[in-house]
Amino acid sequence: MKAYWQLTLAQLRIFLRNRQVLFWTLAFPIFLMVMLGSFLGNGNGMSVTIGYVDLDHSSQSKQLAGVLKKNEAISLEKAFSKKDALAQLKQGDVQLVVEVPKGYEKRMKDSSQNEKPFSLPVFYNETDMAVSQIGQQLVYNAVDAVSKQKADYKPAVVINPKGVEALNLRYIDFLVPGIVAMMILSNNMNGVAGQIASWRERGILRRMQGTTLKAHTFIAAQITARLMLNGLQALIVLMVARLVFDVEVRGSWLTLISFVILGTLAFMAIGFIIAGIAKTPESAGPIAGFLSFPMLFLGGVFFPIKNMPEFLQPIVHILPIAHLTTAMRETMNVGASFMSLGTEALVLGGWIIGAFIVASLTFKWE
């Protein structure tokens, strides 16, 4: 027990005295968060660029443009001709084209005499259905608002705006749990792999093997020290997110911390495996990189897992990082309870057990 505490203490001292590592492991996630958060974090999680072709040039058509512009999810781009706008649509510069034909104002003014409503042509890209549909919905809402105003419509039922707000997550809310998960992945997997491989190379582990120290005491101390440090780092990143971007944790902190612990253990175990496989500290880095890069891109750190191509889905759903990001996101954004995240906890638990078994088989003191 004395050895366990002394080793934990030693590891924490080494962490805290290695200022450079300490700084950069913290600076990177915070930098990433501030960068991505500032560029993409303002406004809605998703925005649609709509090409607006105004052939009517009337106050009515300007009013419609105004209504569309008011929606934060829409960025309106004026086009001079339909041809230009459609070319932009094909290139993907805009996701939707709304054409206001000549005579729009005229029709609107005497709309009461017409049975048939005015039909507004909306062009969309068939290959990008998801965005097109959201865009169409947004245009529909705008047109609907205009028509209702016109008809002096009084709604009998209104939707609860609070509900709309809750679903309307900003990108930064999506991003922060992902970044915390990424930090857990890289600090533990890459950190353990690099450190253990280098300690082995330098004979530090070998010297300890010459004492009565047990391997499990050593590993337990490593885990404890890293859990403490990771908890602290995750907390700092969350504090920055809270102070700078007003990101909050909607679920319980206990659930969040539980997943930080599960993630730390899972990636540390994988790190121990890499340290076991890597013959030199130089090869530990690329091996860890080979594993961490696909996980960062496929595992829902920056982009939603749902956006991944269909054929990758089965792979994505095995990755521990995918379950960690999902669990952290559900906890922070939606406020899910630990019980409702049973699948994620189980998969991570499976990874922890499996990886520690493999790690103990591949672990070498020298």
Add this chain to the structure above:
Amino acid sequence: MKGYLALFYDVVKKWGITLSSHETIIKAEHLVKRYGDFYAVNGVDFEVHRGEVFGLLGPNGAGKTTTLEMLVGLRKPDEGTAWIGEFDIRKDLERIKEVIGVQLQSTTLFELLTVEEILKMYASFYPKHISIPELIEDMILTDKRKSRIKSLSGGQKQRLAIALALVHDPWIIFLDEPTTGLDPQARRTLWDIVLNLKQKGKTIMLTTHYMDEAHVLCDRIAIMDQGKMIALDTPENLVKNLQSDSAVEFRVDENAPFHLEDIKGVTQIGGHKDVQVLYTDNLQETLTSLIETASEKGLKLTDLQTRTATLEDVFIHMTGRSLREG
């Protein structure tokens, strides 16, 4: 009656001393370590007595470190075994680790910890340990106890490595090339430390490729070469067995028709490459004869020097190679 009793006590005392000074504490039996077809250690037997300083002398790659690492449990012997006290290195490694202290050749320590911190950490690995401030004092590190390991000099690091080997008060201390790479001053400091440990009754087994070090520190020396033990005795006996007091060393053109056997007083001929070594009990006679012969044949002797025979000569004599050649 009184006289008999005194005699009896004398005998007991004498025998007692004799017995205790020859109490075997390490016993190696036919140790073999193979790497593929290569025999790093090829059937080594020896015994180390309690309280002595036992040296393994030999060039790099002779198998010294491998032998030592098998004894401390860092490598498994392919054949043979060894006992530390009554513990077998194949079975009782955990018990052995409690009674031995090791300083390994290429150890680095946690550079960011201080001297005191790392000693406390290593002390915590064992069931019991000695006073750390005293240990730091003994290893002449008191000024450095709050310094990070990174900032220590080579000699200080080596003394710290020895301190770590002593922290749990072991019976036997294994030192693998303790002075390699140190400056002369630091080497002497380390020698004092080793001799002090001997005074305190510790058994020390060390490896070295410095023959002066082996001579100063060791009670007995085992000379190793190419995985085999080629000699084992006290330094004095090893040199004495050369049967020559002095050595004459010189260079001469290799192709010269020079019969060294003809030179007077030569007991043995050694040498390597173009350096010739003549061993003699009569330095003056040999030297005169050598110069006369060379003059007669018109040969040019260079780098001529004479010295007393040393362990280096023992090694050259036995292997035909110098220690430093490896």
